[in-house]
Amino acid sequence: MYTINNQDNKNVRNEGNKLKYLYIYNYSPHEQNLCEMEFRHIFHEDMQTKYYITNQDFDYSRSAYIRGKLNILYESACFDEIVNFIEQQNYCYYDFKVIYLKNEITHVPYQESIDKCKQIALPIAGSVNMHHPQTIFAITKIHEIWYFGIYQNDMNWNQHNDKPYSYSHSLALRDARAVVNIALGNDLSKTIVDPCCGVGTVVLEGLSMNAHIVGYDINKYVAYQARLNLEHYGYDPLLIQRCDMRTLKKTYDVCILDIPYGVYSPFTYQQQCELLEKTRDIAAELVLISHVPMQKELINIGYHMKDQAMIQKGSFQRYITHCL
Incomplete structure (x- = not known):
């Protein structure tokens, strides 16, 4: 576990501290009022957007409004620095895939998102499994910051x-x-x-x-x-x-x-x-x-x-x- 700290427009991992998490919300217009009330009771602040970054590790499967959770491993304004970070970790995963998480804040063209996913996957040793992955790596860009991490979206609440x-x-x-x-x-x-x-x-x-x-x-x-x-x-x-x-x-x-x-x-x-x-x-x-x-x-x-x-x-x- 580690914390991500801003240093010269990038975030560097420090072992022994805490991860950041990105919670991605999805709700219908008629559900917004109740979703925001639930959010206040879980995170103790008002909901601003459908994309919430925090150090609080919450069991996302408890909420029917949370579409997924990204355990952020690295973040930076420079995408190449994320690739460099992955190369330094010597990751080896079997049956993994990399996805881009679209969001309503920052648009990344489809072809660019595909190219970025390929750049993320290339330094990871092991094997890719697009249909039945054991591990899902994900990237997304919110405002000017790129986020990379392991994505969880096992929804069994229904x-x-x-x-x-x-x-x-x-x-x-x-x-x-x-x-x-x-x-x-x-x-x-x-x-x-x-x-x-x-x-x-x-x-x-x-x-x-x-x-x-x-x-x-x-x-x-x-x-x-x-x-x-x-x-x-x-x-x-x-x-x-x-x-x-x-x-x-x-x-x-x-x-x-x-x-x-x-x-x-x-x-x-x-x-x-x-x-x-x-x-x-x-x-x-x-x-x-x-x-x-x-x-x-x-x-x-x-x-x-x-x-x-x-x-x-x-x-x-x-x-x-x-x-x-």
Whole structure:
């Protein structure tokens, strides 16, 4: 591991320190608001572009919005210096390939990008495998700086798309992962409860991130379906139980509440307020999912709102609110 330092318009590796990482984001326009909220909880600053360079080593597979991660090995304003760096390393890799990462900031003509990839590959001993590489080297140019490194883009976050039981009004997988990331931030030791978990969409996504998460649902049939979903993917089905959240005694670090709004059975505003009040007893931190803004209700029961985003599914809106 090493740090890349600017010296005379180039970056030189210093062993024993830290790598830089380039995270490449991709999201639809209607996802931008929630993506930016997730970003703030992971990196603790506002998102400026879809290309984020940092010393923070984050498990990119946790986010459905991160298209890939470049472990930066060298950077320079002069491309030839990157080639010289590679020659000095005496790299030997079998089944590797080199790609150019296009970005929206700096355009590099297609033929030039191909030529640059060939120049990168030439000093690397071993064998090239374009179709099934074991290692992917990548280069990209952002503003006036060339970046070279090892690229990771193994995306397995969508493995739960085909779970046995789901409902049309359930959170989309991408949204559910973002909600869990907002709850966790960078602290995977947090305990999370989803007390109105439905068929377990949020619980499944949390478990795939190795989060300590459990779920409850008042509906016996729905809780049973949620357990079958967990079992289908090899998780302990008993992590989801039938229970009215108003009777919960255990406490957790964070509560993710997708508040019922009466899609399949009547659910009054008063009942919604009762559930909100109960969250104060079971967790110090709340991530609320609601179909209307509930700032007034949250403030009235003593919460301090920290962040909020809005997501839309057709004409149906949801508000994601983080409170302490």
